[in-house]
């Protein structure tokens with residue numbers, strides 16, 4: 001035991017020295033950031049990072065430690081990059097918990113995407129017909145060898161047949177495991193491309209450039225990929241981490257206002273479950289401080305995902321509003337995903353929270369009532385994939401910024417639909 005204590009003390013001393021070294025390294029990193037800002041240089045310098053790895057690696061006194069040292073050095077450089085990005089660009093990415101991939105939040109970053117993504121290989125860009133072509137083109141200009149695959153826009157493309165088409169196209173283009181795909185679009189493109197990347201040759205690098213608000217604040221991070229099957233949402237999918245995600249709020253300027261509002265439903269969701277201050281910000285400013293709203297929502301999503309990536313516990317809170325929301329989405333195809341989430345949140349709040357939520361949704365031009373197809377909704381709820389013998393686990397918000405998780409029966413949820421239908425018949 002004495003020997004163990006002695007060894008531990010040695011490690012404690014070394015850790016203290018490393019903490020000191022780390023601070024000195026970050027101070028130097030901040031000075032480099034200042035220089036780069038003045039000179040207009042990008043944060044990422046892949047050539048220099050490769051040189052550091054090779055130089056330090058070959059000087060490592062114990063070569064058997066090389067794989068561990070390389071992993072450590074890569075992580076240090078990544079942290080340094082995030083720190084510099086936060087100092088230079090005001091990005092909130094530096095404060096995001098580690099998800100195992102980089103999330104860059106920076107307005108205008110699309111034009112310097114090759115600073116963040118390794119595009120010096122075969123690249124396939126996947127987008128859809130509703131996404132302005134200029135976004136894919138700007139990325140293509142920064143690639144050496146590129147192909148663009150455009151899906152028809154709309155949820156119908158999130159299908160096995162489009163997945164197959166995409167995989168076949170990747171094969172035809174000759175992508176190898178060293179190459180990558182880049183999703184440029186909303187949640188539909190991201191979910192489908194992520195799944196294709198997971199499957200192709202048992203996994204190739206997947207970069208995501210979300211272009212809708214919903215995708216920027218929610219679907220692009222967290223590693224959930226899927227396609228729909230026989231009308232069942234996300235019935236076939238996988239958890240597959242992107243290599244990096246680039247969030248450029250400037251891309252939202254071409255989005256239809258209805259799509260922007262639908263994305264705001266997810267921001268409201270995050271605020272209601274975890275961040276009362278964010279909810280007050282939305283109450284007073286609605287969409288006007290968009291970059292801040294995106295940054296704060298990302299913080300919440302990333303924190304939850306970091307704690308429970310594969311949704312065995314905490315991550316289920318993100319389903320707030322989604323149980324009823326998904327059932328409405330499956331039975332009311334005229335409504336967007338975010339609109340269904342808006343409706344789905346209302347019955348899951350206490351009356352006092354609902355009194356604050358309704359005017360917010362109205363201000364955002366999101367629906368607050370709807371005539372529902374109850375038998376069809378019951379059909380969906382009774383087959384909910386989150387249900388167990390004890391019922392369906394749902395999230396409720398009794399006070400803004402705080403949630404409860406509870407098991408309820410489909411019948412109890414059906415009874416709550418009155419809250420959504422209230423007022424709808426009078427219109």
Ligand SMILES: NC(=O)c1ccc[n+]([C@@H]2O[C@H](COP(=O)([O-])OP(=O)(O)OC[C@H]3O[C@@H](n4cnc5c(N)ncnc54)[C@H](O)[C@@H]3O)[C@@H](O)[C@H]2O)c1
Pocket residue numbers: 128129130131132153154155158185186187188189191211212213214215218219220221222223224225233234251252253254255256259262337338
């Ligand atoms: N993976 C996850 O964790 C997760 C989370 C939430 C939702 N989702 C999925 O996301 C999908 C919904 O995503 P969505 O709301 O982004 O819809 P979407 O991807 O269908 O995009 C909506 C529309 O906006 C268009 N568009 C995209 N970017 C644009 C831009 N910058 N300017 C103009 N038009 C643009 C698209 O062409 C499309 O017509 C659903 O399939 C849902 O299941 C996934």
